[in-house]
Amino acid sequence: MKRSEFLAGIAGGAFAVSAAEAMPADGPFATTEVEIERAQPGKPHAGKVLAAIQPHADDLSLFAGGLVLKLIQEGYTGYLIRTTNDDHTGPGTVGEGMLANERDNLAVTQAFGLRKAYDLYYRNHMLDGVSPLELRLRLIFLFRLLKVDTVISYDPWGHYEENPDHYVTASAVEAACWMAGMGKDYPEQFDAGLSPHSVKEKYYYARGPQLVNRVVDIADFMDRKIAVNILNAAQGPAGNSGAQLRRRLTGQGLRLPLLGNDDETANREYTRQFVLDRDAETGRKFGLTYAEPYHYIGPAPAKVEGYIKKNAVKL
């Protein structure tokens, strides 16, 4: 990262700024430092591959939409992986809800600028009944096939998560990231043309408390993040909610200036104020307008090569 700042001792309100190299090498000591990741000019991530992973059609939009948009703008080629079929949410019957969510998921994929959506189609709310080995194997296959460098996924170590689809997906992703790079796991895939390929960078999001070490400035992407959330009409909390609230209040002889004079404004400002309010709260803590919190795990430092570079002498 060229422009990064460390904020140390956040809880005590003390701020310290230092260089950026130290992040992943904490060993057993969990860091309490938070790095701010800002938008970068140009395409610094050109040639890298991103897998944005969600159990349900609305997870990424809500918790990581700004980061997905940012990384794609900065040059990543991206893919979306949805682990469930969302058949227990959305309008109408189970089948109708599933179809509505599938359509939303594809619309979200396109709005994010991701190249393709891979739907694993496991049943909604039942992922803890699925073979962990099967789920992990499917992710390993995709990570190798797509040569994924970076994932965005639920935090396998996030606290107080009540939805099994969230924590089961998170654990499978965590294991698949390193196992995809092993030469003795599923070697028949190599005969099919794949190679061992481990995932180097991980951005973990969570609904509840988590160990946050990175805050991503999403101010430049907030309007697009709002628009993506509105696309999640089947189950997302945004959808047409602003327009519906505006109509309800009109029927009661009331008006909220926040919601403006048309449905488009109502949906946009409702989403900003009530659905994505966490982004403004996170931003305020770090002197930003809008921000998303993550636990970030980066590439391990090249200790041997780094030592050689610094210390090797000519014979």
Ligand SMILES: [Zn+2]
């Ligand atoms: Zn979810």
